[in-house]
Structure formats: C-alpha cells, structure tokens
Amino acid sequence: MSNGIKKILVVPKQNHPDADLLAKDISKWLEANYFNVHIMAISKLLSKPAPHENWDLVVVLGGDGTLLYVARSLLTRKIPFLGINFGKVGFLAEISPDEWKEVLSEILMRHKFISSKRIALKYEVVRDGKIFTSGCSINDVVISRDGLARLLELNLKFSDSGANFKFRADGVIVSTPNGSTGYCAAAGGSLIFPELNVMEICPVCPFLTGLRPMVVSDKEVISIEIGSTQQGVSLTIDGQEGLFLSPKDIVKISKHEYEVEFLLPQNSSYIKKLISKGYI
Numbered sequence: 006m007s008n009g010i011k012k013i014l015v016v017p018k019q020n021h022p023d024a025d026l027l028a029k030d031i032s033k034w035l036e037a038n039y040f041n042v043h044i045m046a047i048s049k050l051l052s053k054p055a056p057h058e059n060w061d062l063v064v065v066l067g068g069d070g071t072l073l074y075v076a077r078s079l080l081t082r083k084i085p086f087l088g089i090n091f092g093k094v095g096f097l098a099e100i101s102p103d104e105w106k107e108v109l110s111e112i113l114m115r116h117k118f119i120s121s122k123r124i125a126l127k128y129e130v131v132r133d134g135k136i137f138t139s140g141c142s143i144n145d146v147v148i149s150r151d152g153l154a155r156l157l158e159l160n161l162k163f164s165d166s167g168a169n170f171k172f173r174a175d176g177v178i179v180s181t182p183n184g185s186t187g188y189c190a191a192a193g194g195s196l197i198f199p200e201l202n203v204m205e206i207c208p209v210c211p212f213l214t215g216l217r218p219m220v221v222s223d224k225e226v227i228s229i230e231i232g233s234t235q236q237g238v239s240l241t242i243d244g245q246e247g248l249f250l251s252p253k254d255i256v257k258i259s260k261h262e263y264e265v266e267f268l269l270p271q272n273s274s275y276i277k278k279l280i281s282k283g284y285i
Contacts, residue, residue, distance in 0.1 A: 009061065010040075010061040010062050010113060011040060011041055011061055012040075012041045012042075012043075012058070012059065012060050012061050012062075013035055013040050013041065013042050013043075013060065013061065013062045013063075013064060014042075014043055014044075014045060014058070014060040014062070014063045014064070014084075015028045015031055015032055015035075015042060015043070015044045015045070015063075015064045015066070016028075016044075016045055016046075016047060016050060016063060016064070016065050016066065016067075016071075016075050017044070017046075017047075017066040017067065018047070018066055018067030018068070018071045018091050018092075019046065019047045019048065019071075021066075021067065021091060023091065023102075024066040024067060024091050027066055027089070027102055027105070028044050028066055029044070031064065031066075031105060031109070032044055034106065034109075035109075035113075038113070038114070040113070043058070043060075047071070047074060047075070050075065050078055050079075060082070060084050061084070061085075062084065062085055062086075062087060062268070063075060063079060063084050063085070063086045063087070064086075064087050064088075064089065064109075065086060065087070065088045065089070065098065066089045066091055066102075067088070067089075067090075067091050067092060067098065068090060068091055068092015068093060068094065068095065068098060069088070069092055069094050069095065069096055069097040069098055070092065070244075070245065071088075071091075071092070071098070072086060072088040072097045072098045073097070073143050073144060073243045073245065074245060076143050076265050077141055077142070077143055077242075077243065080125055080141050080143070080261065080263050080265060081263050083263065083266075084266075085120065085266040085267065085268045086265070086266065086267050086268070087100070087108075087112070087267070087268045088100060088267070089101075089102055089105050090102070094282065096186055096278060096282060097183075097267065099269070099270075099273065099278065100270065108270050111270065111271065112268055112270075117271045118268050118269060118270065118271055119268070119269040119270070119271060119273055120266060120267075120268060120269075121199060121200060121266065121267045121268075121269055122200065122264045122265070122266045123143075123181065123182065123183045123199050123200060123264060123265050123266075123267070124181050124182070124183075124202055124204075124223055124260050124261065124264060124265075125141055125142060125143050125181060125260075125261040125263060125264065125265050126141065126142040126143075126145075126146055126179065126181055126204070126258055126259070126260065126261055127139070127140075127141055127142075127258070127259050127260070127261040127262070128140060128141070128142060128146050128240075128242070128256060128257065128258050129256070129257045130240065130248075130250065130254055130255070130256055130257075131254065131255040131256075131257060132251060132253075132254050132255075137254070138248065140242060140246075141261050141263075142181070142184075142242045142243050143181065143183060143184070143243055143265055144180065144181060144183060144184025144187050144243045144244070145178050145179060145180040145181065145184040145187060145188060145189060145242075145243065145244075146178075146179045146180075146240070146241075146242060146256070146258050147176060147177070147178050147179075147188060147240070147241040147242075147244075148176050148177050148229055148231075148238065148239070148240055148250070148256060149175065149176035149209065149238070149239050149241065150175055150176060150237055150238060150239075151237040151238060151239045151249070152237045155237070156173040156174060156175065156212055157173065157174060157175065157176060157231070157232065157235060157238060158171070158173055158231075158232030158234075158235055159171070159172055159173070159174065159177060159229055159230065159231065159232065160229070160230040160232070161177070161206070161216075161227070161228070161229055162227070162228040162229075162230070163221070163225055163226075163227065163228075164225050164226035164227075164228075170216065172208065172211055172212075172214045172216050173211070173212045173213070173214065174208045174209055174210055174211040174212060174214075174216075175209040175210040176208075176209040176210075177206065177207065177208050177209060177229060178192060178194070178205075178206070178207040178208075178209060179204060179205070179206055179207075179227055179229075179258045180194065180204065180205045180206075180207065181199075181204065181205075182197035182198060182199045182200070182201045182203060182205070183199045183265070184243075185197040185199075185205055186279075186282075186284060187244070188244065189205055189207045189218075190284065192207050192208075192209045192210075192218075193207065193218060194207035194218040195218060195220060196279060196284060196285075197220065198275055199275065202222075202223040202260075203220050203221065203222060203223055204220070204221055204222075204223055204225065204227070204258070204260070205218060205219070205220050205221075206218065206219050206221065206227065223260040224260070225259070226257060226258070226259045227257070227258045227259070228255055228256070228257050228258075229255070229256045229258070230253065230254070230255045230256075231250050231251070231252055231253060231254045231255075231256075232252065232253075233252050233253050234252060235252050236252070238250040238251075238254075240256060
C-alpha cells in the first residue's frame with residue numbers, strides 16, 4: 006500500500022446516530038488536513054450498480070457486520086478498509102471510536118500501519134447445468150437445513166481428485182481464514198491466521214461419519230451437491246445474505262480473484278485479539 010491516500014470514503018452504520026455524528030467529525034478533520042472526503046450511506050453504497058469512484062481508503066463506522074457488507078460490495082475495487090467499531094465484537098473493526106484521531110494520524114500522517122491482505126471466496130450455484138447465481142464472500146459460505154430438524158444429505162467433491170464424499174450433517178461451512186473466528190469456530194473448526202492462503206471446510210454436527218474440519222489449499226475448487234430428495238436447504242453468505250437451494254443444486258466455492266485489504270494499527274496483534282475476545 007502506497008502512502009498516496011488522498012480520497013477517502015466514510016461509511017457510517019445505517020440508522021446509527023452516533024456513527025453519523027462521528028462520520029461528520031472525521032470528515033471535518035480530514036478536510037482540515039487536506040484530504041478529499043465523502044460520506045456515503047450504506048443504502049446508496051449497496052445500490053446496483055454501486056457508485057463508481059477511485060477512493061484510496063474506505064473508513065467504515067460500524068461493527069464487523071457493517072464492515073463485511075461494505076467490503077463485499079467494494080471487493081473488486083481494490084480499496085483498503087479501516088473499521089471503527091460501533092458493534093459488539095470488534096474483531097475486524099478493532100478501532101475504538103475514542104481513538105479514531107490518534108489512529109488516523111498514525112496511518113495518514115505518519116504512514117505507520119499494518120496492511121493485511123486476505124483471500125475472499127467466490128461461489129456459484131449450478132442448477133440444471135447452468136449457473137443460477139453467483140457472488141463473493143469475505144468470511145464464509147454456509148449450507149444449512151431450514152425448518153424441520155432433519156439431516157442434510159450432501160456430496161462433497163474436491164478438484165484435485167474428483168473423488169466424492171457423501172455425508173449427512175446439519176450443514177457445512179466453507180470459510181476463509183478471516184472467517185475462521187466466526188461460525189466455523191463455533192462449529193469446532195480451527196482458528197487460522199487471516200493472511201494464510203487456505204480455505205477451511207467444517208461440517209456442522211456430522212452424523213455417523215469420520216469427516217472432520219479440514220484446511221485445504223486456496224487452489225482447490227470445492228463442490229457441494231445437495232441430495233436429490235433434499236428439501237429445506239439454505240445458502241448463507243457471511244451470515245447476511247441467503248437463498249434457498251433446490252435438490253441436486255451444486256454449490257461451487259473457490260478463491261476469489263480479488264483479495265480484501267484491511268489497514269490495522271501498527272500495534273495490532275492477531276494473538277492478542279484472540280485472547281481479548283475469549284477465543285484462547
């Protein structure tokens with residue numbers, strides 16, 4: 006990341022008065038320091054098509070969920086993101102609202118920061134031999150049962166072998182390292198350093214199978230086929246977007262061609278975050 010940050014987009018959490026007020030304060034401070042600043046509501050940012058600007062940095066005022074929304078929307082723009090936390094967890098948006106000026110001064114004036122680049126996922130839903138829908142994910146892609154407590158019948162394939170692995174479970178998670186601290190961790194998966202180029206496959210409550218959470222190369226293409234008689238199956242993206250799947254749908258998941266970049270304070274530590282958030 007170069008030091009040539011001039012145009013900055015500020016995105017406050019939707020319907021959050023404190024975030025709106027701080028966005029205005031940050032904008033005034035940045036303008037006073039000769040930066041080109043624009044505040045944009047999430048509703049406009051996520052419109053189709055999203056506004057096109059050559060921003061150098063996106064400052065998101067919200068929780069981890071808000072940051073995921075914005076990062077997913079702007080993934081293909083190759084813009085770094087910085088999160089100021091107005092949520093509960095603050096694992097991605099780790100900067101406190103009380104320390105925004107100090108952190109922005111370090112990053113923008115003294116050019117002291119950590120640039121953390123992380124893989125994202127691309128997914129495609131293939132129905133009747135054609136791509137039904139596709140998109141991207143920053144954290145994870147989840148296939149789960151919907152409604153009645155019946156196990157899903159799933160068929161897992163790997164691109165490097167062509168072998169099939171059929172199993173029954175409540176669902177399955179395919180996660181980036183960035184998302185390993187989310188649903189994946191709750192389902193018994195591994196915590197993975199976010200800059201590693203791998204993907205994690207984590208079954209949710211598998212039944213009568215030896216399938217365990219596994220970490221695979223980001224060069225893999227993972228295919229998960231829904232059972233031919235299976236009903237009530239959902240696909241969820243980053244815990245925020247979803248759709249219903251049909252019997253025999255195939256969900257293909259691979260590394261996205263674009264990475265997501267986060268700017269972090271120079272003293273940021275993944276291990277310290279894991280400890281402070283109660284993971285270890």
